[in-house]
Amino acid sequence: EPEVTQTPSHQVTQMGQEVILRCVPISNHLYFYWYRQILGQKVEFLVSFYNNEISEKSEIFDDQFSVERPDGSNFTLKIRSTKLEDSAMYFCASSAGQAYGYTFGSGTRLTVV
Amino acid sequence: DQQVKQNSPSLSVQEGRISILNCDYTNSMFDYFLWYKKYPAEGPTFLISISSIKDKNEDGRFTVFLNKSAKHLSLHIVPSQPGDSAVYFCAASVTNSGGSNYKLTFGKGTLLTVNP
Numbered sequence: 088e089p090e091v092t093q094t095p096s097h098q099v100t101q102m103g104q105e106v107i108l109r110c111v112p113i114s115n116h117l118y119f120y121w122y123r124q125i126l127g128q129k130v131e132f133l134v135s136f137y138n139n140e141i142s143e144k145s146e147i148f149d150d151q152f153s154v155e156r157p158d159g160s161n162f163t164l165k166i167r168s169t170k171l172e173d174s175a176m177y178f179c180a181s182s183a184g185q186a187y188g189y190t191f192g193s194g195t196r197l198t199v200v
Numbered sequence: 201d202q203q204v205k206q207n208s209p210s211l212s213v214q215e216g217r218i219s220i221l222n223c224d225y226t227n228s229m230f231d232y233f234l235w236y237k238k239y240p241a242e243g244p245t246f247l248i249s250i251s252s253i254k255d256k257n258e259d260g261r262f263t264v265f266l267n268k269s270a271k272h273l274s275l276h277i278v279p280s281q282p283g284d285s286a287v288y289f290c291a292a293s294v295t296n297s298g299g300s301n302y303k304l305t306f307g308k309g310t311l312l313t314v315n316p
Contacts, residue, residue, distance in 0.1 A: 091243070120303070130244065130289065130306040143303055178243050188234055189304065191243030 089113040093179050093192035100169055100199055108164045108195045110179030118182040119162045120189065121154065123147070123175040130178065136162065169199045203227045204292050206307035215316050219277040223290030223307055226271065230292040234304065235264060235275045238287045247288075248275070280314045287311050 092111040100106050112119050121133040134144040136154055144152075153165045162181075166173055176196050180189040205224045213219045221235075231252040236244035250257040250264045250273070257264050263276045277284055287309040293302040 093243075122304075129308040130291075130304075132303040132305065135303055145303075180243075188246035188249055189244075190246070191236075193241070193243045 091179055091181055091190050091192035093195050095195060097196045102171055102199055103168050106166050106169055106197060108177050110162045110192055111160055112162055112181030113190055116181035116183050120180040121164045122178045122180065125175045171199050173197060174199045204290055204305050204307040206290055206310050208310050210311040212313045212315060213280050215282055215314055216279045219280045219312055221275040221288050221310050223273050224271055225292050229294045231295055232293045233266060233273050234291045236289040236291060238289060244289055282314045282316050285312055285314050
């Protein structure tokens with residue numbers, strides 16, 4: 088069964104450092120997403136991406152965040168200057184369309200120290 | 201603002217019995233609802249979905265019921281199995297003009313434990 092692959096599985100970074108979280112969506116999917124889950128809280132939408140541009144973003148997705156699909160297969164989330172409160176599980180997801188639901192990756196656990 | 205609410209943080213049932221997981225929503229614009237299952241250290245896995253034009257959708261042991269007037273949906277698992285033990289998330293979306301690109305609003309999840 089096709090999978091969404093995320094790397095790394097766990098990243099520890101110092102506050103103020105830049106991090107890049109990587110995702111390889113399912114190859115024939117057209118819609119790409121990032122979500123995050125702070126420990127003990129609900130899964131929250133960050134950003135959706137379609138046709139090489141952001142289609143929607145949440146208030147969490149401020150100027151410190153950016154997304155890119157650099158080569159037609161990878162989909163990255165960059166946090167320019169990490170804060171302690173950015174510590175969370177970050178999930179990438181892709182979709183072929185609403186009727187098919189999403190496929191989520193296994194997540195990257197980001198720990199900012 | 202909790203637009204999707206799962207008021208039971210946990211549920212425990214005996215193997216073979218029915219599990220009923222509940223979800224309420226406040227945004228009347230939601231027109232598509234999904235249930236996801238999540239094991240620790242894994243991403244959410246799609247289980248079953250329902251469009252607002254339906255009131256029931258069934259897939260094997262899983263049935264989702266939608267009551268639009270009450271803004272309530274539920275997931276029934278019959279019979280429950282120990283392998284069903286996981287966190288279950290209810291999610292909802294609003295179909296935009298494109299019809300396919302949508303964000304999900306999640307509830308906080310319910311931890312289901314199925315005891316052998």
